[in-house]
Amino acid sequence: MWWNGPYTDTGHWMMWGWWMPFHGILSLLLLILVVVGIVALIRFLFSGRARGVPGHGRSPGLEVLEERYAKGEIQRDEYLQKKRDLGS
Numbered sequence: 001m002w003w004n005g006p007y008t009d010t011g012h013w014m015m016w017g018w019w020m021p022f023h024g025i026l027s028l029l030l031l032i033l034v035v036v037g038i039v040a041l042i043r044f045l046f047s048g049r050a051r052g053v054p055g056h057g058r059s060p061g062l063e064v065l066e067e068r069y070a071k072g073e074i075q076r077d078e079y080l081q082k083k084r085d086l087g088s
Contacts, residue, residue: 065086
């Protein structure tokens with residue numbers, strides 16, 4: 001039989017059989033998941049989205065300029081000139 005019961009001769013629980021090959025893989029996946037979660041939390045906290053800042057810290061003037069260009073209120077040349085004037 002591939003499994004000799006819940007206890008070995010020393011009295012400790014042994015997880016033989018199908019579980020042992022996956023133990024290392026699942027531990028590694030859990031570690032990766034924790035690291036990815038921590039990195040995502042740090043990026044979220046420092047991106048400006050957590051504080052409700054629209055545009056992720058970009059200047060409000062540039063946002064207005066992009067909106068006007070998207071609506072067709074200004075032409076491409078004027079948009080590029082004003083963007084250079086704003087220093088972006």
